[in-house]
Amino acid sequence: MNQRVVRLSLWLCIPAVGFLLTIWRPNAPNPGSSPELSSESTLVSAKFDLIDHYGNPVTEKVLQGSPAALFFGFTHCPDICPTTLLNLDNYLSTLSQEGFALPGFFITVDPLRDTPEVMRGHLANFDGTITGITGPPDEIKKLLENWKVYTKIVPLEDTDYTIDHTASVYLIDANGILRDTLKYQESRENALVKLRRFLATSD
Numbered sequence: 001m002n003q004r005v006v007r008l009s010l011w012l013c014i015p016a017v018g019f020l021l022t023i024w025r026p027n028a029p030n031p032g033s034s035p036e037l038s039s040e041s042t043l044v045s046a047k048f049d050l051i052d053h054y055g056n057p058v059t060e061k062v063l064q065g066s067p068a069a070l071f072f073g074f075t076h077c078p079d080i081c082p083t084t085l086l087n088l089d090n091y092l093s094t095l096s097q098e099g100f101a102l103p104g105f106f107i108t109v110d111p112l113r114d115t116p117e118v119m120r121g122h123l124a125n126f127d128g129t130i131t132g133i134t135g136p137p138d139e140i141k142k143l144l145e146n147w148k149v150y151t152k153i154v155p156l157e158d159t160d161y162t163i164d165h166t167a168s169v170y171l172i173d174a175n176g177i178l179r180d181t182l183k184y185q186e187s188r189e190n191a192l193v194k195l196r197r198f199l200a201t202s203d
Helices: 003-023 080-097 116-123 137-146 188-200
Strands: 049-052 057-059 068-073 104-108 130-134 151-155 161-165 169-172 178-182
Touching: 049 137, 068 080, 080 104, 080 130, 080 188, 104 116, 104 137, 116 130, 169 188, 178 188
Parallel strands: 068 104, 104 130
Antiparallel strands: 049 057, 049 130, 068 169, 151 161, 169 178
């Protein structure tokens, strides 16, 4: 086989290898789709009875009267959730230094494993700007359905599993209206521009 044929064969292999690496990412949740923005969607109208990561009762009233940033994920998530939480924690700290107060909430999509103790230990890795929310599986399921959060359990080896889920951060105003989102892996610059704009128009 001459060198020209060998080089051509190698070039043809590169796209195939790239495609296989793209579709084969074991244990990596799919970021899911972003929520649709709608002026008719009042999220806090959906009642819920849950607990925070200290075990204190939490209802929809915690989201009334103030803008908030919400992220849905789970503590066993290998990369998407910790990255998003770290970024969100950093954004909220930056905004706090600028004089803006924006509560952040991490709502689990995996209540069976994410007990208050587990969430408290997980959130201890951050700066304390985010409140964890968990509770009975039926209450979490109802909340996710009401807010149209995409989730899908993906079985792994033995009895383990991961969860595909919506990876965007919800930005809701003081009336519970979904006003904007921060997409997964959105740049820091764009995210802070969105957050400042959101806060400036949410009074």
